[in-house]
Amino acid sequence: MKPAAPQQLIEALNWRYATKVFDPSIKITAEVWSALEQALVLTPTSYGLQPYQFFIVQDAAKRAALLPNSWNQKQVVDCSHLVVLAARTEMTSADVTKWVAHISSVRGLPVASLDFYRDMMLGDIVNGPRGKMAHEWAARQCYIALGNLMTTAALLGVDGCPLEGINPSEYDKILDLSGSGFKTVVALALGYRGAGDKYASLPKVRYSSAKLVKMM
Amino acid sequence: MKPAAPQQLIEALNWRYATKVFDPSIKITAEVWSALEQALVLTPTSYGLQPYQFFIVQDAAKRAALLPNSWNQKQVVDCSHLVVLAARTEMTSADVTKWVAHISSVRGLPVASLDFYRDMMLGDIVNGPRGKMAHEWAARQCYIALGNLMTTAALLGVDGCPLEGINPSEYDKILDLSGSGFKTVVALALGYRGAGDKYASLPKVRYSSAKLVKMM
DSSP states (O other), rough: OOOOOOHHHHHHHHHBBBOOOOOTOOOOHHHHHHHHHHHTTTTOOOOOOOOOEEEOOHHHHHHHHHGTTTTTTTTHHHHHHHEEEEEEOOOOOOHHHHHHHHHHHHHHHHHHHHHHHHHHHHIISSGGGGGGGGGHHHHHHHHHHHHHHHHHHHHHHEEEEEEEEESSHHHHHHTTTTTEEEEEEEEEEEOOOOTTTGGGGGGGOOHHHHHHHEEE | OOOOHHHHHHHHHHHOOOOOOOOOOOOOOOHHHHHHHHHHOOOOOOOGGOOOEEHHHHHHHHHHHHHHGGOTTTHHHHEEEEEEEEEEESSOOHHHHHHHHHHHHHHHHHHGGGHHHHHHHIIIISGGGGGHHHHHHHHHHHHHHHHHHHHHHHTOOOOOEOOSSSHHHHHHHHHTTTTTTTTEEEEEEEEBBOTOOOOGSSSSOOOOOOHEEEEE
């Protein structure tokens, strides 16, 4: 694989910002969306368990209903693709069994050869101490996907606005997630910035490397 | 900004895997490390508050002490750069005041013009319902950084292994974080894969797009 130029990466991360105004007339093309979707799917997760689903809300009525549950941030209705990241409500032995079967099938390994791995997962995230906080553990995996997707989008020249200040339980109702085994965690509006977004040209504000990064 | 080719991105995300064996003789160059560090600093966070610090553990004695608190995963000692992501233990009004002052300084705005923004942060993550779970909120921001950093590393041809199965409180002791206002959340070993890592060539296993991504 030919690595990207460091400068290109940093330029993309400086170019991105939390987009306040999307141009509703510009849609992400099928080719670019396909790459974003593949990036989401390729997100690394703990044990590889992928304890999440991603809902792409394109229905106008659903988006309109989400708006008042998103502090009326217009990005929810104006963006090209609205991604809602939802995490498993709990982790069960069935989740682990299904995952082990999938690994076995893709890698052509006997299921029994994965017993040690299966027991490690069961003893941790199902029956172990982390089993009690499995939704929070799964929510953190959603945030890996969020970080991955925001960076990928920036590199593809796609604007985004992460939406943390949403009402997850109302989102769950509108997206009909009750009984699905998933709960809304966070959302990301993707599309293209509108010409009138004054935030696009403001200097980016971050603490310094010296404050954030400590060599020891 | 010239966007990256979608194919290049997907190739990088397919190339990466949770590296089990690092070649301890190959170090990340200063130029590449600088890009990784800048990427970390540029991570988007909720309100921009950056409620975290990143500790780069290069001291051999500290790494040796971390090893038994990392399920003896040798990546901890063999990688080029060991990044420990630590989140604020709580969020105080001082954190918000400092952040507002920093925005005011970088953007040349009167502090008073940010009063609305300040009050929104205080009413949410300090004194609001989320104030009680501020460490968890901050931990999720660490996971955005983790996702961003893993993707950035892959694009730069740098291998990584996320380490979730660590003992955070022992990490805190070894890194002397007591009283710092930060607690260990997760770690990421970065460097270059060793020739003998059989995991490098295994087929990547993910659930399908159809299972993970739902258009609605």
